[in-house]
Amino acid sequence: MLLEKMLQSQGFGSRKHCQQLIKNAAVTVDGQVCTDMKQSIQPYPEMPFTVYGETYHYREKVYIALNKPQGYECSHQPLHHHSVFDLFPEVLLNRGLQCVGRLDQDTTGLLLLTDDGAFLQALTHPRKHVAKVYHVTTVDRIGEVQIQQLQVGVELRNEKGLYAATDVIRLSDYQLSLTIHQGVYHQVKRMLAAVGNKVQALHRQQIGALSLNSLNEGQWIYLTEEQVNLAKTRASE
Template sequence: MLLEKILQSQGFGSRKHCQQLIKNGAVSIDGQVISDVKFKIAEQQLKFQVYSKEYQYREHVYLALNKPQNYECSHQATHHFSVFDLIDELLLNRGVQCIGRLDQDTTGMLLLTDDGQFLQALTHPKKHVPKVYQVETTDPISQAQIEQLLKGVELRNEKGIYTASQVKKLAENKLSLTIHQGVYHQVKRMLAAVGNKVIKLHRQQVGLLDLGQLEEGQYLYLNEQQIQAAKNQSESIQSLE
């Protein structure tokens, strides 16, 4: 592939701008400056430098972000910051999008990608990707509430019954809850339906990907094993450490 097209695909700007980077001697491979705009090279496993900073060619990018509070999953945030403020400009140029959404006050795992097929697969209602939340409530959590969450509750203006596939009490006012759907404010509404109120909500796991020790506000590229774990629900859980 032409080097200029590789640069353009990786988010470095327009074709003309990428050509100018090459002409200016800003691009090098294996320590050798490439100034020929018609230079061709295989893109697989390619590493290159732009202004001495190293980059790796990726056909698509798959990211996991530990979302902080007061960030919206929107490019046009209205009342808070945008999660895209936390992402490198090159990734924004590639058109990365959130896979699903988290409320502004919910923290934890948010996946992003520029792979449209992957995005559709993980957000399709029939996929039923499990999501694990850590929930803190205003009132102590009773056994009756846990049993009701496992049995299922009705949510106003929603069809059907919404259940938690797993509920584990972590402390008097804290539990771990796994759901497979993803309707608006689902966890908060489910706890309200059993007579409690969520005051803090954190998503620890999506599918087979666990947030691990990824720091709040930070993101990383999923490796091949983690990408496959997201695509194949039969594999073992992959921590982002």
């Protein structure tokens, strides 16, 4: 692979811009300054390189976990709030970074992003039923009947069939944890409304077998191959 092509693939701009970086001796690979416009390299996973002294690592595709803060929209063109893409450097945005599903601006927690279309499809296709764990704070006290209704399933307006949650656990009088296996619009909020309650705060803790662990709000990390596979893990399997 030509060095300029590698730089393009990593989000450093147009071919012309990447050529200029090389001409300016701004690029090093494995510690060696690269100025040969025709230089060919064989990139390998996590291969270190620098651009103007800043270190990067080669990634054929990127898989990212973000602990999404409140007040951010999952859109490149937000209407009323900040965009989650404001939290990432330009080189990632140049790669075509996309959200794997969406969280409302007032919902916090685990959000995955990638430039891998196959990965995005694997986690968002309706037939995949990837489990998602939410922690919910409610306006009214949570009753045992409401928990039973959530487990049995409720009807949602303009949707077909019943929508049920699994592993519904009451954490306190006004907090519960639940797992859903679909991904319809505002599903958790609509399910709580269907049983006569209302969501005050919503936090996504887990997707598949991948959880936030100690990731602070607003922070993001690259996922390892093992973590990518955990995200694909389906509770129905």
